[in-house]
Amino acid sequence: MSFAELGLMPELLTALDAVGYTNPTPIQREAIPIVLSGRDLLAAAQTGTGKTAGFTLPLLQRLATLPVLHPAPKHRIRALVLTPTRELASQVEESVKQYGQKLKLSSMVIFGGVNINPQRDRLQRKLDILVATPGRLLDHVGQGNVDLGGVEILVLDEADRMLDMGFIRDIKRVLALLPKQRQNLLFSATFAPEIKTFAQNLLDNPAKVEVAPQTTTAERVEQRIYPVDRDAKKALLQQLIVDGDWKQVLVFTRTKHGANRLAEQLDKDGIPAMAIHGNKSQSAREKALSAFKAGKLRVLVATDIAARGIDIDALPHVVNYELPNVPEDYVHRIGRTGRAGAGGEAVSLVCVDEHKLLADIERTIRQKLERVIVPGFEPDPNAKPEPLRKPQAARQPRRDFPQRSAQGHAAQAPRSAGPQRDGQPRSSGGVAAGNRPQIEGGRDRGNGSRPAGSGQRRRPSGNV
């Protein structure tokens, strides 16, 4: 099926030609006709599936072809896209510009950590599509810079990440400012229970589209299990990195302590490595990330929560040094590789203690993963499983969320008081907005108070 057959207008087809897409991806095939029809949509699709074009193309077409739904004397924005991170916001807005190059629709991106004034100035002029991270959007709302009363289409992109990062209160505040009559599109990597609950409250009789993780990743991401003894994992990892000549690898551990120890050991053995997790200072995290992105650091060791806040595209190698407690995190982890059509490899070092976690993962992704025994690392067939070290750093399973969100405001209290980040209460010391490069400012709003109109809000530490 071609893009034309999906009902896209000539201006969009020309733009798609220019960017070189010939065929729609599965999520695009399913989502585009639904969005064009005006229906609400709940879509499970990871980054890398082409989801951005899946909502951007029909959104552009609706705005270009339909009369303004909520006319106002002054220019008001007609479509709002919320994303968890500034990088994703930028990417989405780039897509809007790219696909909408032949249309007379205007767009802008706003996120925290940069000077607010140029954004405020741009908001004074005509604007059709606003892509924003929630905290900075609310800053502008507080300053009276933006009127959300004309929004016809709302998109929540990577909604699961937004919930995970504590944006729920911000999103609810934004929702309260939107007109009732509008189209809602919710994209999430998985249909985890907390997303379903959230979607139930937000969406009106939505169409559901699910691009199963295993088919979206299997095409580009090679997944493999290396059965290995507990104590041989580090040596196996080193061998994989060195023999495979891996230049850039993201390694996941279950605990902060484990991340530190592994990074130190690798580094000592001559493989440049650093750890990022919730106990690291903002500057240490930034340093590790930029070194990794610049290719100066071969290995970045991360915990799940720490990795969620960062956008690193197109990683060739992801290693699960330890399997995650929650199967959905496996999906998130391997989603870090094989992006943008690039190939990727996601391998898991699995010892006898983790067999149950592995079974849970395989059930979730409905896929049996290939086992490869590396000569010299054959696991002891008589090894007895030990209970997984009670990670002082274990995160709350994401399944806990529905109860919290279902209970409304009061239920947010634990988060506001300092949510568990890798099991540690998050410190709430202020950090200047400009010091938080990867994660948009103001995830959790502390006690939720905000000096009206000042745009100055208490900032959390940004520790992830």
Ligand code: AMP
């Ligand atoms: P996304 O999942 O939206 O982050 O997109 C992942 C990557 O796929 C991006 O680099 C897009 O430019 C690319 N892409 C999206 N749709 C298509 C398509 N139909 N054909 C080829 N590449 C695409």
